[in-house]
Amino acid sequence: MSVTDLRVTIGRREIVRGVSFDVAREQTVGIVGESGSGKSMTVLAATGLLDAPGAVVTGTAALADGTQLVGASARTLRQVHGGRIGFVFQDPGTSLNPLLTLSRQITETLETHRNMTRRQARARAGELLDAVGLPTERLDAYPHQLSGGQRQRVMIAIALACDPELLIADEPTTALDVTTQSQIIDLVADLQRDFGAAVVWISHDLGVIGQVADEVTVLREGEAVEQSSILDVFDRPQHPYTRELLEARPRLDGDGPTEVEDTPVLLDVNGLDVRYGDVAAVHDVSFQIRRGTTLGLVGESGSGKSTVAAALTGLAEPSAGTASLDGLDVFGAGRDLRRRISLVFQDPFASLNPRARVGAAISEPLQVHRLAKGRHARADRVAQLLERVGLPTEFASRYPHELSGGQRQRVSIARALATEPDLLILDESTASLDVSIQSRVLDLLTELQRDLGLSYLFIAHDLAVVHRMCHDVMVMRSGAVAEYRPAAELFAAPEQEYTRTLLAAIPPTRPRAGI
Missing domain, CATH: 3.40.50.300 (P-loop containing nucleotide triphosphate hydrolases)
Structure with missing residues (x-):
């Protein structure tokens, strides 16, 4: 042609x-x-x-x-x-x-x-x-x-x-x-x-x-x-x-996250099981996330990554296991503890109400958790959150369809931050974005972690992105843990063949014609 x-x-x-x-x-x-x-x-x-x-x-x-x-x-x-x-x-x-x-x-x-x-x-x-x-x-x-x-x-x-x-x-x-x-x-x-x-x-x-x-x-x-x-x-x-x-482009030969000194454990999960009927979606999963650090949760589609997130946020009922946030039971938690764990989904267009303006989407959790009293206080807090994620305050009056994909994801992050969480669960939150926009969103998340002391559960299938963001990595396969180690050790010498397969699948830095 x-x-x-x-x-x-x-x-x-x-x-x-x-x-x-x-x-x-x-x-x-x-x-x-x-x-x-x-x-x-x-x-x-x-x-x-x-x-x-x-x-x-x-x-x-x-x-x-x-x-x-x-x-x-x-x-x-x-x-x-x-x-x-x-x-x-x-x-x-x-x-x-x-x-x-x-x-x-x-x-x-x-x-x-x-x-x-x-x-x-x-x-x-x-x-x-x-x-x-x-x-x-x-x-x-x-x-x-x-x-x-x-x-x-x-x-x-x-x-x-x-x-x-x-x-x-x-x-x-x-x-x-x-x-x-x-x-x-x-x-x-x-x-x-x-x-x-x-x-x-x-x-x-x-x-x-x-x-x-x-x-x-x-x-x-x-x-x-x-x-x-x-x-x-x-x-x-x-x-x-x-x-x-x-x-x-995320690259395995790039820099990883800044090392964090030994900090106390924020989230401790032991023996987590989640079943859907006769299917064991997650089986005997245990891990910890320290304050101010990021745990990468990786694996192919269907490995159970999102099910772990659903169990921690009350969207799925665990059949066994325990989870504690600062020593408090997550699975039996009330609203005050629930607000300390926020979730950012993969597709911001699907997770935002197309009929609600950006300001309304961000202020809803402020109303539900009574974090800002009165309309003016909520509007001020919405403006602060928009500025925090690098968006103009006038975006509060826009609808989701009037924003780009990267801008919508920033709005989703602002909404997640509204509850002042300790732990942010990012479920493939950059997978649908262009690589240049993805890079800017990852920079934003790094800045937020540094400034606010946030901990992240970073769910992804792309190990190059995980290398850039995560201090520890847990690899899942068929609902179980295949490998769980500090990121630097895992990327330097993966122990499991499955992890090596995931690493080998990442597009190399050189084009195929030049290899």
Whole structure:
């Protein structure tokens, strides 16, 4: 595909500004930038998928045989989409139809574009599932019966069903843990070699792009600020924005947190068990968190990390074990003790009420725990908390949809701080953020810990982020503790093979082409 001078205008605003790039057969072009930089908009417009009201697209986007996609008829686009261009989007949970089996969703493309019979299409669907590493017996399963990584493999099978010339991968690994992300990257590389397709891979993470791409286009505010080979981008970045993206990546060879002198234990958990019916979600988990320190809780999806957080905050009922905060029983706690443990969730847009202004969201815990009496006192405290997390006080009158992802997460942190907690539980609280925004939020958390003496339970699947933030690390697998040691010791010499697997899955600092 060859894209030339692509522009997208909505109303009076030009969203994409004269972007051009080429992708050759068996080549991977990475398109990278922060949220709002125009990455997805560029590719959707180039492939004829953009359906924004009032959008005007100009420029050209042509396939190898001259088929023009910008301004193409609906009939032409129906023939191209699925048949010649396959798509893998960020969230397979919303891309797959929850009411249809995997077989029906894979065979639909084959019947439409290859005129196969139902039996032929099902046989081909089984081959595709096998190609993406899933057993053919799962053909009759529904999406909710699969993990996130398995659902993404199904999306790849659907995208490759008709042997497309071009595969569009739009943030396909952002919502996945590092081991699953590594598996998906390797899978796409293997399938690209076997099927001979070209790939356009969209991501906010240059670390991921370094593992997949041959050429890179860096977008900022809809404009291509740098276009070069992957090695040149890593070794000789020309634009300050590219250098900023490179420096924002969490790295295992970077600095860890400042060491804290021996401080008293704040939280002591012993023998924690949590069961959901017959399933042991957490079994015999014990750990301690000292005042002013951070414990990293890491593991793959389904390892029990969030269940530990749910038990400590009263969202899940423990079936066994004890937990004490400053010697007081957490599981039998009243409201006064509960307010000393606050929780920040992964998705700030989902955890904030879309109908409540920012000021109301932050002041609610002040009312519930009677921490500020009177409207004026609460408004003053809200202003202090906004300033504390680096936001203007006038943001109190805004709604969540009027903020960026990083700003919404700062509001969530301000709300968690409203109760004046001793312990802040951060449940994948930076996993959905761009790496540059993630870096700024991590800096904020470090500053808050230093100034307020907070203790953190930092739940994450990315060990590079954990290395930067945590004094101690506990690795969980299948609900149990696999390894629990001081961070410096664990990263220097991990004892368990599972921990070594998690470390090996982190994208290296050098691009794959340079290794």
